[in-house]
Amino acid sequence: MLLAFDTATPAVTVALYDDGAVVATHTAVDPRRHGELLAPAITAVLDEAWVPRQDVTAVAVGVGPGPFTGLRVGLVTARTLGLVLDIPVYGVCTLDVLAARAVADGAVDRPFLVATDARRKEVYWAAYDETGARLDGPHVDRPAQVATSAPVVGAGALLYPDVFPCAVGPEHPDAGTLARVVGEELAELLDPEPLYLRRPDVAAPSRPKPVS
Amino acid sequence: MGRMSDEPLVLGIETSCDETGVGLVRGGSLLADAVASSVEEHARFGGVVPEVASRAHLEAMVPTLERACEQAGVTLHDVDAVAVTSGPGLAGALLVGVAAAKALAVGLGKPLYGVNHLAAHVAVDQLEHGPLPEPCVAMLVSGGHSSLLRVTDVTGGEDGGEDGGGGVVPLGATIDDAAGEAFDKVARLLGLPFPGGPHIDRAARSGSSVYVDFPRGLTSQRDLERHRFDFSFSGLKTAVARWVEARERAGEPVPVQDVAASFQEAVCDVLTRKAVDAAVSEGIGDILVGGGVAANSRLRVLTEERAAARGVRVRVPRPGLCTDNGAMVAALGAEMVQRGRRPSALDLPADSSLPVTSVLA
Numbered sequence: 001m002l003l004a005f006d007t008a009t010p011a012v013t014v015a016l017y018d019d020g021a022v023v024a025t026h027t028a029v030d031p032r033r034h035g036e037l038l039a040p041a042i043t044a045v046l047d048e049a050w051v052p053r054q055d056v057t058a059v060a061v062g063v064g065p066g067p068f069t070g071l072r073v074g075l076v077t078a079r080t081l082g083l084v085l086d087i088p089v090y091g092v093c094t095l096d097v098l099a100a101r102a103v104a105d106g107a108v109d110r111p112f113l114v115a116t117d118a119r120r121k122e123v124y125w126a127a128y129d130e131t132g133a134r135l136d137g138p139h140v141d142r143p144a145q146v147a148t149s150a151p152v153v154g155a156g157a158l159l160y161p162d163v164f165p166c167a168v169g170p171e172h173p174d175a176g177t178l179a180r181v182v183g184e185e186l187a188e189l190l191d192p193e194p195l196y197l198r199r200p201d202v203a204a205p206s207r208p209k210p211v212s
Numbered sequence: 213m214g215r216m217s218d219e220p221l222v223l224g225i226e227t228s229c230d231e232t233g234v235g236l237v238r239g240g241s242l243l244a245d246a247v248a249s250s251v252e253e254h255a256r257f258g259g260v261v262p263e264v265a266s267r268a269h270l271e272a273m274v275p276t277l278e279r280a281c282e283q284a285g286v287t288l289h290d291v292d293a294v295a296v297t298s299g300p301g302l303a304g305a306l307l308v309g310v311a312a313a314k315a316l317a318v319g320l321g322k323p324l325y326g327v328n329h330l331a332a333h334v335a336v337d338q339l340e341h342g343p344l345p346e347p348c349v350a351m352l353v354s355g356g357h358s359s360l361l362r363v364t365d366v367t368g369g370e371d372g373g374e375d376g377g378g379g380v381v382p383l384g385a386t387i388d389d390a391a392g393e394a395f396d397k398v399a400r401l402l403g404l405p406f407p408g409g410p411h412i413d414r415a416a417r418s419g420s421s422v423y424v425d426f427p428r429g430l431t432s433q434r435d436l437e438r439h440r441f442d443f444s445f446s447g448l449k450t451a452v453a454r455w456v457e458a459r460e461r462a463g464e465p466v467p468v469q470d471v472a473a474s475f476q477e478a479v480c481d482v483l484t485r486k487a488v489d490a491a492v493s494e495g496i497g498d499i500l501v502g503g504g505v506a507a508n509s510r511l512r513v514l515t516e517e518r519a520a521a522r523g524v525r526v527r528v529p530r531p532g533l534c535t536d537n538g539a540m541v542a543a544l545g546a547e548m549v550q551r552g553r554r555p556s557a558l559d560l561p562a563d564s565s566l567p568v569t570s571v572l573a
């Protein structure tokens with residue numbers, strides 16, 4: 001029994017996966033409430049599937065890239081559940097989950113990009129071949145720097161139609177696909193470490209300003 | 213085993229600023245207090261950088277949980293309840309602790325208590341000095357807060373203080389900088405490292421506290437009418453800056469120890485005067501001191517002296533329990549369990565500006 005979730009985009013998405021099938025999912029979209037939504041969504045899928053928490057044998061978590069605050073909610077939850085249930089935790093690049101879903105849905109038939117909202121007028125993006133194998137990325141850039149007429153999957157395409165005219169596939173990742181990616185090893189499995197891609201904003205202090 | 217092992221084992225998580233703390237408390241006994249600090253990563257910035265702190269909390273959480281269990285000789289499965297600071301503090305930092313606490317509660321199938329950081333500073337004293345004196349006046353002084361509280365029930369009362377009429381009531385607070393913030397800023401002016409508190413304290417020991425007569429904020433008769441129990445440290449900080457600049461402009465050396473001592477005296481004078489005044493005017497016989505600045509040696513001595521003169525008792529936990537830690541959260545969580553307060557819901561938010569009257573979120 002695999003418990004999967006991703007909080008690296010405005011979606012808080014949770015799924016339970018067992019024996020090759022997704023048995024329960026719960027998704028809510030709210031960019032400001034990851035911390036409030038995730039734990040109740042986890043108990044909701046466990047309850048819905050009548051699965052006691054002790055039966056969970058592994059955790060899968062999206063490791064971003066994504067806005068830091070929400071991203072950390074998923075990662076600290078995954079790591080802590082891994083510790084308390086004494087089970088392995090697998091990380092997956094969130095953009096790979098969007099790519100896998102687009103391929104599974106037949107939304108892409110040629111090389112494509114995945115782009116999500118990185119805020120500050122930038123996108124997180126990666127490039128894939130038509131089978132969903134990642135060729136480049138993830139990176140964070142201004143949309144104009146990665147403008148393309150190729151298909152683009154994810155919210156980034158919808159936010160910047162001028163530079164990404166060919167928007168296809170899902171807007172946000174879904175944990176059902178994340179679970180499948182781990183269960184069927186459709187993408188590289190990573191340690192549950194956040195892909196921040198940006199350094200923290202810090203300014204070294206200047207000499208105190210004179211007051212008189 | 214004896215009676216002690218019948219009491220519930222409560223785990224507390226604290227991540228409101230730059231310390232990742234995990235404490236384990238059984239009844240009134242402290243079993244473990246594991247703290248990982250990112251203070252060194254902030255030192256070169258002269259203050260806590262929120263994103264740096266949040267990243268450090270994520271990395272430190274699991275190792276700190278493991279270290280606390282090891283110290284206490286328990287496993288997570290022995291834990292009966294999970295408490296966490298849900299506010300006030302840095303929003304992103306709080307969220308890491310709250311999410312970890314929820315994962316523990318879900319993974320263990322045990323209740324979750326989201327508690328107020330300030331009340332936890334009060335509750336921690338019982339781990340050292342036994343049951344809390346209730347009522348008491350709490351003086352909480354740190355880099356993030358400077359408050360005087362009237363505490364009649366550290367859990368906030370029946371409803372955790374939700375309706376504001378509960379067991380923890382603010383009497384006064386800083387209207388600008390926190391006391392610890394003033395220590396940091398003045399330390400920087402004097403070329404002393406961050407965090408400033410311990411360095412000022414050390415420098416002040418060989419200085420003269422009457423070398424400069426720095427202003428005492430909100431102590432004039434007019435100010436006392438409106439701000440009897442409030443504090444202001446921003447004018448003091450500016451006064452120190454002016455004094456230092458004038459010296460430098462005149463090409464004279466700055467007597468760091470004397471300025472440190474005079475500044476520290478000004479802070480401690482106002483804090484202790486108002487705390488004792490609050491206790492006397494409220495008819496309360498105990499003052500409890502908490503927060504990082506409570507580690508200041510002069511503050512301890514002066515509080516004792518002035519309180520004793522008015523027949524008021526003073527309790528100050530040892531310095532390690534005054535600074536932010538998980539033990540204080542576990543201590544307050546243990547009180548929640550013992551007094552039968554209702555647990556928090558799993559959609560508990562992290563609230564960076566949680567009012568002090570809301571003890572249980």
Ligand SMILES: [Zn+2]
Nearest residue numbers: 329354503536
């Ligand atoms: Zn504090």
